[in-house]
Amino acid sequence: MENEIFIDKLRWKATFEGFLIRDCTLGCDENRMGFLLIQDLGDTHRENGWQTRFVSVKLDEPMKTRFFYMTGNDLTTASLTSAWLPNQAEFVVADLAMKVWSCRPPVFAGEEAPISFDGIGYGYKSIGAVGGVAYKVVRVDDTIYAVGAHFRIFERLPNQQWKEQKEIPLLPGLSSNEHDKITQAISEGDCYDLNGFSKNDIYAVGGGGTVWHFNGVTWKNLPFPTSHRLLTVTCGGDGFVYITDICGSLWKGRNSTWQRISLRSQSLPFADAAWYMGTLWCANDYGMLILEGNELVAIHQSRNHRAPADIAMVSHRIDVAPDGRKMLVCGAHGAAIHDGTCWKMLFSDDDFSD
Numbered sequence: 001m002e003n004e005i006f007i008d009k010l011r012w013k014a015t016f017e018g019f020l021i022r023d024c025t026l027g028c029d030e031n032r033m034g035f036l037l038i039q040d041l042g043d044t045h046r047e048n049g050w051q052t053r054f055v056s057v058k059l060d061e062p063m064k065t066r067f068f069y070m071t072g073n074d075l076t077t078a079s080l081t082s083a084w085l086p087n088q089a090e091f092v093v094a095d096l097a098m099k100v101w102s103c104r105p106p107v108f109a110g111e112e113a114p115i116s117f118d119g120i121g122y123g124y125k126s127i128g129a130v131g132g133v134a135y136k137v138v139r140v141d142d143t144i145y146a147v148g149a150h151f152r153i154f155e156r157l158p159n160q161q162w163k164e165q166k167e168i169p170l171l172p173g174l175s176s177n178e179h180d181k182i183t184q185a186i187s188e189g190d191c192y193d194l195n196g197f198s199k200n201d202i203y204a205v206g207g208g209g210t211v212w213h214f215n216g217v218t219w220k221n222l223p224f225p226t227s228h229r230l231l232t233v234t235c236g237g238d239g240f241v242y243i244t245d246i247c248g249s250l251w252k253g254r255n256s257t258w259q260r261i262s263l264r265s266q267s268l269p270f271a272d273a274a275w276y277m278g279t280l281w282c283a284n285d286y287g288m289l290i291l292e293g294n295e296l297v298a299i300h301q302s303r304n305h306r307a308p309a310d311i312a313m314v315s316h317r318i319d320v321a322p323d324g325r326k327m328l329v330c331g332a333h334g335a336a337i338h339d340g341t342c343w344k345m346l347f348s349d350d351d352f353s354d
Contacts, residue, residue, distance in 0.1 A: 027082025
């Protein structure tokens with residue numbers, strides 16, 4: 001579809017109109033991409049509820065059959081990723097309540113059993129079982145992981161199964177009868193992101209400056225020089241690991257050696273980060289920044305990879321293909337792609353405004 005429009009007005013009205021784009025992914029093969037949408041309720045209160053929609057795009061299909069979507073009312077603050085061959089090629093959506101949708105074309109598309117987490121006996125002794133929360137689903141190589149509360153990490157297996165990484169212990173405060181210790185364990189014990197150089201060299205980050213490393217056999221808790229909440233982690237092509245904290249500051253290192261290379265104090269932390277074209281890209285709902293030297297620069301001001309203003313406006317979430325050749329970005333009102341050479345705007349709501 002190099003010289004073809006991505007979507008026409010008829011398909012946009014049927015698929016995207018009335019929704020905001022929350023997340024995106026390249027996959028589950030080089031001819032597909034996916035989008036996660038939430039209903040645009042305007043100024044109405046969130047407690048009124050909203051619909052969630054997953055959209056699958058088959059790029060080599062003609063316009064009339066290119067888009068497939070499924071919609072539901074039962075997901076809360078969900079995220080989206082995709083697995084690629086040789087693993088089970090599929091899209092996966094998971095929400096805070098660990099509910100899961102998946103799409104494995106052309107075999108299955110729909111809701112499946114939630115991710116299972118048995119918290120009985122782990123904490124809240126005076127209340128009962130500890131519940132599970134999934135903050136994010138991510139991809140390492142061709143495998144999907146879900147990360148969440150109590151620093152639980154779940155690896156996606158074939159046949160809609162999940163394997164909990166039980167070697168990472170729950171914080172002892174969760175099994176305390178003391179309210180302060182329980183509260184501290186909750187605030188410091190969550191996992192917010194995971195990334196890897198490979199499936200045998202993975203880093204996971206979370207509350208209280210917590211970093212865990214998996215070497216293919218065992219998990220190890222690594223020392224880290226801040227107690228700030230850590231929200232994104234990226235394993236770079238230069239052999240270093242890049243971590244952003246709740247203030248937006250950027251840390252660089254590996255194993256037990258870390259340094260802060262960019263001190264920031266921003267009101268909105270980064271939600272996504274990725275390594276692409278030899279450098280780090282970080283994004284949140286305000287836009288996307290790129291690492292140049294030791295400075296994070298807005299992409300419309302970049303010296304080396306400057307993006308046009310319309311691209312910058314829709315660059316709030318990031319996904320890079322497993323082979324590193326393409327980067328997909330999205331914002332509430334549109335999406336764009338970089339193919340290793342140049343940017344291309346896929347669509348913007350402004351294109352279809354009456």
